[in-house]
Amino acid sequence: SLKPYFQSILIPIQKGKVQASLKSEHLFVHGTLYYTNHIAIKDQKPIERFQFQAHQYGGLTHVRVNQNIDLNISSKESKLKLKDIDINIDHLLQYINTYLSNHKEKSASTIPYKLSVEGYHSTLFYQKLQLPSLSYHAVIQPTPFALTFTTHHDRGEIQGVIKNHQLVITGKDLSDKIIKGLTTLSYLHGGSFSFTAKGRVDNFQGTILIQDTLWAKNALYNNILAMLNTIPAVLLLKDPGFNKKGFKVQRGVIQYHFQTPTLTFENIILQGHSANITGKGHINFQADTIALRMQIHFLESLTNILNKIPIAGYLIFGDDGSVAVTLNINGSLYDPKVQTEAAKDIVKAPLNILERTLTLPFKLFE
Template sequence: MIKPSVVFNDGLSPIKMDKTELIFKNKQLLIQPQKITYETMELTGSYATFSNLLEAPKLEIFLKTTPNYYGDSIKDLLSAYKVVLPLDKISTPSSADLKLTLQFLKNTAPLFSVQGNVNLQEGTFSLYNIPLYTQSAQINLDIAQEYQYIYIETTHTRYENMLDLDAKIALDLNKKILSLDSLVHKIRFNTNNNINMRSYSLNNAQDNPQTKFSLDLKSLHSIIQAGEDSEVFRRKIIDTIKAQSEDKFTKDVFYATEDTLKNLSLNFDFSNPDHMQWSVPQLLLEGELKDSAYVFRIKDLKKIKPYSPIMEYFALEDGSLEVSTSDFINIDFFAKDLKITLPIYHSNGKQFNSLSLFGSINKDEISVYTPSKSISIKVRGDQKDITLNNIDLSIDDFLDSKMPAIAELFSKERKEKPSSKEVQDEDIFISAKQRYEKAHKIIPISTRIHAKDVVLIYKKMPFPLENLDIVAQDDRVKIDGNYKNAMIMADLVHGALYLKAHNFSGDYINTILQKDFVEGGLFTLIGALEDQVFNGELKFQNTSLKNFALMQNMINLINTIPSLIVFRNPHLGANGYQIKKGSVVFGITKEYLGLEKIDLIGKTLDIAGNGIIELDKNKLDLNLEVSTIKALSNVLNKIPIVGYLVLGKGGKITTNVNVKGTLDKPKTQVTLASDIIQAPFKILRRIFTPIDIIVDEVKKNIDSKRK
């Protein structure tokens, strides 16, 4: 036959042949084409046979193709016989070696079967509409009237920068069950989708290079000098806003290689179109499609933890997660019994070491909250709003936290500390940038925390606040809080926290100290926390110290000194130690409270001095100058001066008192021995740099931040 064509199915293009031989032998007709094509496919080596011609004719087509780019032609050919390969958009050299059989029976449709394989070379294709790359893939078909099996075996099959697997897939089209076993080369899902979707690389890392934006402070001065109205200043603002918007939190949610996770399996049951189910047994992952809603579950986060850097980053140990959606636009989730130790406490004093979270995600916002609504979070674009109710925050736990997300905030591995002039230039630029954003209605990238009825815990002392507002923006954190008429202001800049708290009452101080220690008065605190050392100055006025073992011990000591008894105020100690005004310059580390300068002006006693307190043991080593009656120059001849009394400024009689022991059981002695007097100061200087110099600098910084 010369140039015949054959149509085997109404849905197919004709098979064309240049020359074909028909050979009838042994009751079988052999169709032997010499050159044959189907659409763009060359079918060299293909042939067909007819047998059982008189009873139940059977047509067997032996279809062979040479490797070439055929697109979806092979798939379309098979689909005409209701053999649906889950592949499309094939852009890879492919070849086929198939046997198609048609058995013609009386009064019934022909029986169809196909056996053989389709091979794909390196290239791309889609599997169930998922775009993939593969180095090679082999699809084996075993389809008959009673069963339909498709087996797919691939090498280095990749999805973007997220998956690289050697996969073996078994698909039972009759039972509608799919199973997958794979050798893992790489599985990676990152919070930064730019990493997920970039070109594949096996080694581009678990290290998560953080692209955190920061201003180049050394080059900022020339821009500041050009003036806020200059083009170079405006361009710098625009470039900064753009860079900040591109700055992404980058951390791997899941990361595994063949060294950490050798294989992974997946089961998928789509036998019931109204309730499809899937599972990954090794990781206790499962999901379902039911009532037009997709549900995904992680039943045990412990199974994920070895492969989840983000769980390690937030020190998340265990829990479960369920996510549901009907359209992948509106998503609800529930995280249950998350085992995570946070530096926060319930109002009853119980620490948050386990919590559950509800949440939803839509195109406008992300919302997360605890069942009691004690914690709620809303994310709209680049703005994050966090609300806390009746929560206690332990600053001690926060500073000592081993959670990497917290610990890195205080890491000493940071850039060179900027000069005061560079910080001043930065302040000017940030203020101008924020004015620009407001004028042009640009929503700034910020995190805002509002806490109501919160208690801060520092050195085991509670600091209650009715309201606390924290705003993190432009690498600065601004903090404002209040308790009745008292106010607290703080700024976190370049790892240093600058604090001013003023108008606090004596009752508030008693609450902090958890004892009835002072009566009346107003208190102001100014200080800075840097490298886990707090340096500050506490000022107070019109207050009385009560129930203070050290003070009572000193009064008892004074009562034993004859030279002081002459001038003793009969009311000394009756109403506590009454202070007209006073200040204490101090520093606090984890182990020590250093008292650089004590200066108290009282109605009956003036006290000045310095010293050190070992916090864990409440151990004291203080040197105090205690002055009693003032302006005595006109009556000095009446005073029986003894060796431990000296005449101070303004005619005050002063004695040196050395204090040791503990806060609860102090031991005092009067001395003029220089080695004893100097001992506390030497210890103080060994532990702390000059605190008064630091505090003076802190005051300047606070004034500049809150102009």
């Protein structure tokens, strides 16, 4: 019977028409249903009209909906194929939990133990994250819950496993559009990104690798730029690397640790053409606050004019005549205060050492 598959997911049905016929143990059902749906989205709106055709025979059921959704159901597995349909994963998981609770007394043979989802030209929404993809494949095991997935994005891809409340996820060669949907790095423009994440779902750590991007157009950058423009040593530089257009990052590494609601930057190293940046700190998303210590090492030599620069405790002068500025950043995430601080090394590990921590791909749950 199709009834177990229509329960929960099609409630409450607003209106519709269904016709069924039985011929030589073949069950044919077709019709149109209208109901409030929170899982499937098209053109940024939840789909409310479902025109479907279904055929059941010998324990196998095939359902086609709106010409771009295909569902094949057997006693142990369901296969869902989508095209140009966005999916809200939060509501999908809610449905799975509701379905299982409504059918927990039934034998395992009547409930699909695995759901395989194949999607094309689709965006996946999960909590505040969004992941637009050219294609993806996911396998969901409802009980105990486990999720394995691969998503494709132009030349990049993301692979992941979530099982026993643990996750391992790797992403490689991703665009700024993809990384903005997954992280707080909305102020980076252009470039290529790779990342790893490993740990508990609410407590994980990893590394982000950055190449050829522009840091600009956010309050943190603007406030740092304003502070640098008050420092005489920086004003004497021909090309400090910071301007109104932004700071060009040639390559960089961020080591992070996320434990709800705090994102900790254990190490930040960004290399530019005229300056390098190191830092560490954290963001509290519940309070919308940031606390970050940052050191900017300008690569241009000031050897010939060092005697003209006022000596300040927040400046470090290298043997080659270069200068570094240490900054303390605190306050609102949307308008942090930037102050100079007594100079000291913040991150001592060189960039190439930190890059080695980014191993792609992980061996997923050996």
